[in-house]
Amino acid sequence: AIASRAEKKLKAIEQSMTGVELYRARGNWFENRRVATGGEPSPAFNRRVNTLIDKLKNNPDRQAARDEILAIGKAATPAMLKRMKDPDFTVRWEMVNIQGYMRDEAAVESVVERVVNDGDSHVRWRAMWALNQYPDTTRAKELVLELSKSTDEAQRWNAFVGMSMLHMPECLPAIHKGLKDADSWRRWEAVNALARVNDESSAAGLRGVLASSEKRHRREAINSLGMIPGDEAYNVLAGAVDDQDPGVRFRVCMALGKRGDRRALKVLTERRAVEQDKQVLE
Structure with missing residues (x-):
């Protein structure tokens, strides 16, 4: 029937x-x-x-x-x-994007290859997203770990960023070092990566980022600190509540509020008394 x-x-x-x-x-x-x-x-x-x-x-x-x-x-x-190696950026982006929905195991190696070798950061990041859509990321983790030992410095770095997307703590020493890289984009990638591998040891390095003149890096550092447990991360966040950039202050207030730490109430109350930016006040 x-x-x-x-x-x-x-x-x-x-x-x-x-x-x-x-x-x-x-x-x-x-x-x-x-x-x-x-x-x-x-x-x-x-x-x-x-x-x-x-x-x-x-x-x-x-x-x-x-x-x-x-x-x-x-x-x-x-x-x-x-x-996957098409000269057209849009085609390469779409190939990894579609595989993120299709999740064909036969494509994992090629998607990882885009993570470490593609010359366009948009393709690399979409490829990292795609790998995270697979129900089993074991093979992807094996491949990026192996590529992190490459003799090619750019490949190694891209592999470490890929490892962070797969929540692999083995990437942390290289990512911490990347916080002080000469390249601005690479420094941003390092800061961003620490939001995914939430280790208390990262708070000290992010404190240094908050002394940077680049507000996009400071804003990203707050996002990452908000994901990191421990007293040091809390103290770094609380210390940034008076940052000159309202975008940073807004993120600090949001991160402190989400932590649920009762100590933050005094910090936020004191900031509210002097804050003039409407977005931060909201």
Whole structure:
């Protein structure tokens, strides 16, 4: 009876489709079966996937092309892997983005490769996001840990940032060192990483960041300190309540409020008495 009902439901779905939709649905099923059993998609099928990938370059077509690739399923992965190194930034970003939703284990190595080697930070960060969408990140962790030993300094750094996204404490010595890097963007990445690997040892380094003239770094440091437990992190936060930047002060007040530490009540009350910025007061 159950099989009969399922058959009727499937028939109703098929009848609601156009001829082209039905043809594609059956083709997707066949190609996914082929890939699942160790085969390669047909050349014609790969051409179809590549046509969809090319449509991702155009904003009006992008969402529809993205949806159709996801509807195809893992049979689209072989073509996608070949486009992970596409010269077009949008294509590379979309390849890792779609894999974040598709979560095909066959793509993990290529997504990790984008984390450590892509020249565009937007692609690298989307690739890190994608790895975090997999239900099992064991393989990704093994790969970034191995790449953190690379002889290439840029690869090592990108691997350490990737490790932070996967909440791997092994990255902390390198990330702490990165807080004083000569490159501003790398310093920001280091500060940001400490919000994900919440270790009390990071509070001292973030105290130093709060002495920086770069307000975006100070703001990010407050966000990270708010995620770190312990008295030292609390004291650094409380000490930043009088920062000259209202954006920093706003984040300090939010972070102290979320900690639930009764000591913060006095700090916040005293700041409120002299605060003039409307956003901070709210």
